[in-house]
Amino acid sequence: xxxxxxxxxxxxxxxxxxxxxxxxxxxxxxxxxxxxxxxxxxxxxxxxxxxxxxxxxxxxxxxxxxxxxxxxxxxxxxxxxxxxxxxxxxxxxxxxxxxxxxxxxxxxxxxxxxxxxxxxxxxxxxxxxxxxxxxxxxxxxxxxxxxxxxxxxxxxxxxxxxxxxxxxxxxxxxxxxxxxxxxxxxxxxxxxxxxxxxxxxxxxxxxxxxxxxxxxxxxxxxxxxxxxxxxxxxxxxxxxxxxxxxxxxxxxxxxxxxxxxxxxxxxxxxxxxxxxxxxxxxxxxxxxxxxxxxxxxxxxxxxxxxxxxxxxxxxxxxxxxxxxxxxxxxxxxxxxxxxxxxxxxxxxxxxxxxxxxxxxxxxxxxxxxxxxxxxxxxxxxxxxxxxxxxxxxxxxxxxxxxxxxxxxxxxxxxxxxxxxxxxxxxxxxxxxxxxxxxxxxxxxxxxxxxxxxxxxxxxxxxxxxxxxxxxxxxxxxxxxxxxxxxxxxxxxxxxxxxxxxxxxxxxxxx
RNA sequence: GGCCCAUUCGUCUAUCGGUUAGGACGCAAGAUUUUCAUUCUUGAAAGAGCAGUUCGACUCUGCUAUGGGCUGCCA
Numbered sequence: 302x303x304x305x306x307x308x309x310x311x312x313x314x315x316x317x318x319x320x321x322x323x324x325x326x327x328x329x330x331x332x333x334x335x336x337x338x339x340x341x342x343x344x345x346x347x348x349x350x351x352x353x354x355x356x357x358x359x360x361x362x363x364x365x366x367x368x369x370x371x372x373x374x375x376x377x378x379x380x381x382x383x384x385x386x387x388x389x390x391x392x393x394x395x396x397x398x399x400x401x402x403x404x405x406x407x408x409x410x411x412x413x414x415x416x417x418x419x420x421x422x423x424x425x426x427x428x429x430x431x432x433x434x435x436x437x438x439x440x441x442x443x444x445x446x447x448x449x450x451x452x453x454x455x456x457x458x459x460x461x462x463x464x465x466x467x468x469x470x471x472x473x474x475x476x477x478x479x480x481x482x483x484x485x486x487x488x489x490x491x492x493x494x495x496x497x498x499x500x501x502x503x504x505x506x507x508x509x510x511x512x513x514x515x516x517x518x519x520x521x522x523x524x525x526x527x528x529x530x531x532x533x534x535x536x537x538x539x540x541x542x543x544x545x546x547x548x549x550x551x552x553x554x555x556x557x558x559x560x561x562x563x564x565x566x567x568x569x570x571x572x573x574x575x576x577x578x579x580x581x582x583x584x585x586x587x588x589x590x591x592x593x594x595x596x597x598x599x600x601x602x603x604x605x606x607x608x609x610x611x612x613x614x615x616x617x618x619x620x621x622x623x624x625x626x627x628x629x630x631x632x633x634x635x636x637x638x639x640x641x642x643x644x645x646x647x648x649x650x651x652x653x654x655x656x657x658x659x660x661x662x663x664x665x666x667x668x669x670x671x672x673x674x675x676x677x678x679x680x681x682x683x684x685x686x687x688x689x690x691x692x693x694x695x696x697x698x699x700x701x702x703x704x705x706x707x708x709x710x711x712x713x714x715x716x717x718x719x720x721x722x723x724x725x726x727x728x729x730x731x732x733x734x735x736x737x738x739x740x741x742x743x744x745x746x747x748x749x750x751x752x753x754x755x756x757x758x759x760x761x762x763x764x765x766x767x768x769x770x771x772x773x774x775x776x777x778x779x780x781x782x783x784x785x786x787x788x789x790x791x792x793x794x795x796x797x798x799x800x801x802x803x804x805x806x807x808x809x810x811x
Numbered sequence: 812g813g814c815c816c817a818u819u820c821g822u823c824u825a826u827c828g829g830u831u832a833g834g835a836c837g838c839a840a841g842a843u844u845u846u847c848a849u850u851c852u853u854g855a856a857a858g859a860g861c862a863g864u865u866c867g868a869c870u871c872u873g874c875u876a877u878g879g880g881c882u883g884c885c886a
Contacts, residue, residue: 313886348885413884420883429812429882462884480816489814490882497884505886529815529881554817555879562878609835613824617834636824638817639879646823646836656849693848703847718846768845780847 306338307519309374310364311509313345314356317582317590318363319567320642321524321556324607328553329522330369331608331630341516342374344385347508349500354585357385363579366600368623381516386508393503396511396541397463397496401443405540406495408443408451409464433491434469455498463496465506465533465540473532478520478551478632485532493533506530510537513548522551522632525639526564551632554611555639565642575644579603597696598647602654606647611640620653652695660684663691670700676708686790689782703780707790710799711777714807718779722770723803724810730762731770735800744793746785774803 310326312318318326333340342364344357361376373379383389400406409432416432423430430436438444442464443451455461471487495507503511513521531550538547556565559573570577570591580592593603605621613636614621614629621629658666664684671683687694690703714723737756741749757767768784775787775796788796 311886315886345886351885409884411884416884427812431813431882460884464884483815485815494884499884502884504884509886524880525816526880526886531815552816557879559822564879610823615825617825619835636817640824641822643822643836649836652849690848692850721846763845765845772846776846778846782847784845 304519305517306333306336307341307517308333308338308522309341309343309513309516309518310369311343311345311512311523312360313348313351314353314360315348315351316353316356316567316584317578317580318356318360319565319577320579320593320607321565323363323367323369323579324556324610325522325524325553326364326369327367327604327607328612328630328632328635331627332520332522332632333372334627335630338519339372340370341379341381341518342371342376342384343512343516344375345505345508346385346387347502347504349387349502355583359580359582366579366594367604368600386512387502389508389512390501392515393496393507393511394501397503397507400465400495400540401463403540404466406463406465407437408455408461409437409492409494410441410446410454410459410461412460431491432464433467434488437464437466437492461498462494463507464492465495465537467492467533468536473535475531475535475550477528477531478549479554479635480528480552480637483528483531487532487536490532493530506533506537510534510541510543514538514541514543514546517546518548520551521548522553525552525555528552551635554636556610557639557641559642559644564639573644575647593647597698598651599654599697602651603647605654606650610642611636620650648695655691655694655697658687658691660688663687666697667700667704670697671708674701674705674708678708682790689786689790706776706778706781707787710795710802711775713777714773714803715778718769718773719807720810722766722773723807727766727770728804728809730760730767731774731800732804733760734767734771735797735804738788738793738800739797741793744789744796746783746789749788750785771800774800 308329310329312322312326330340332338342361344360346352346357357375364371371377373381374384386393397406401408416430420430432440444466446454467490468487473485473487475483475485477483493506494504496503502508512518531552535547538544557563558565558569559575565577567577567590576591576593576596578590578592579594581595582590582592594600601622604623604626608621608626608630609619612630612634615634618625660681661684664680664687667683667687668680671678686704686707687700690700694700694703734753734756737753738749741752743749753767754764757764769779771784772779772781772787775784775791781787791799
């Protein structure tokens with residue numbers, strides 16, 4: 302009885318995919334994988350006005366980065382190709398006509414300008430204009446025009462649209478996998494446009510139902526903003542006679558702004574200082590937007606964070622690999638209420654992931670950053686440095702500031718630390734420490750510590766005093782790992798050089 | 812305005828009629844520490860309101876309030 306699970310992610314290429322869209326794609330993907338089904342990518346480019354070049358490529362690259370694999374669709378092909386709606390035009394016209402012939406839809410000849418005027422008029426009268434059963438027979442449609450007149454108008458090139466003839470006073474009973482049973486009376490609905498002659502393309506509603514049917518989609522998992530059009534979609538399945546294979550629906554809660562009201566929008570990111578897009582975006586008009594990838598997030602952490610925004614496993618586990626998400630995912634555990642997006646939590650997830658990376662995994666992440674700053678070292682060395690510092694990394698973009706002193710001697714000294722350490726006996730003490738270090742042959746951190754520690758005690762210094770003065774010389778600032786990690790990595794020669802630098806370049810404070 | 816959806820700590824959430832309402836982020840305090848971090852411990856912090864149903868409601872029902880979505884020849 303249960304058929305093959307086939308889900309689709311169907312974005313419209315009107316700009317970069319934002320994280321709400323990524324989450325929708327992710328839930329579709331998890332559901333498909335969980336049930337051994339197929340994930341389809343369909344591009345819904347039925348709005349010729351809002352098409353943005355590059356958006357489709359951006360969407361595909363984003364999904365790839367996130368690890369969301371497409372089984373069938375744009376970029377991969379498949380048995381139902383083409384998967385771009387603009388390449389399926391003839392299909393929709395045929396179905397639109399079928400609906401008109403069966404009496405489920407009609408031609409309407411109003412112009413957009415005329416409708417705008419009607420809306421304005423209604424608004425001034427304190428009402429809302431709705432193109433519905435109350436007004437459709439007063440407007441120039443095939444419902445009132447003679448057959449010949451309709452034919453003549455079409456033949457002479459008048460612009461027309463096909464509208465759905467919404468039934469009057471009927472209850473549509475629907476079931477949603479997340480929200481349960483929902484009922485709506487059709488009299489509250491209007492006659493939606495299904496097809497427009499102006500660009501010979503369908504609107505979302507028609508294209509969506511036709512393609513989901515043709516592509517044998519079993520489950521439609523999409524954002525809650527589509528819930529209001531679900532009755533229309535149910536009715537369309539009925540009008541086409543496809544009710545027996547109508548997919549099941551699941552409407553996901555929306556992602557809300559971190560503060561204030563409303564759903565997360567594309568502009569929030571730069572305004573509030575966090576990315577709303579997976580990848581950096583450069584629009585054809587030159588506008589740019591931050592992306593998680595370029596801002597230093599790991600795809601796995603990003604996905605983990607997104608997965609838990611609106612879904613939870615019912616256990617206290619928080620860190621999930623993609624495979625673990627697949628194994629644990631179910632639509633029943635998706636919450637109903639909108640989820641406020643929390644940038645801080647995204648950072649926390651990222652830090653967790655970075656902390657658990659091995660030196661070998663860290664190397665390819667830090668290498669490009671080092672190269673950018675002209676540092677050429679082996680993967681082994683790069684990984685080692687990243688490994689030493691990873692516990693204080695939240696975003697990979699911080700890696701350079703955190704590790705630069707391993708490769709580059711300080712050129713200036715942090716005032717706060719200098720004030721605290723570069724006074725009293727400390728300059729003299731550092732001079733003596735230099736001699737001690739100069740006498741050491743094995744600069745491994747264990748050995749250095751073995752030599753220096755007794756020396757500190759024997760001379761009555763405190764560990765903090767010695768280490769922080771040394772830190773001033775080697776790092777130049779009050780940050781970084783244990784000093785023996787630093788001495789070992791930079792080596793004896795560099796170590797002594799940096800001490801000499803400090804000794805000869807900075808006047809003691811006081 | 813109309814229609815629809817939702818409502819547990821500041822935020823993400825657990826709970827599916829009987830719990831000291833649990834966890835996580837963030838916040839605060841303490842411990843560790845060689846700086847910065849990390850880590851650990853502890854703490855503050857919640858059932859929108861009002862009626863019902865019930866021996867008993869966070870959980871079920873209704874109303875109100877609040878939030879959100881839709882109301883385009885956009886998706």
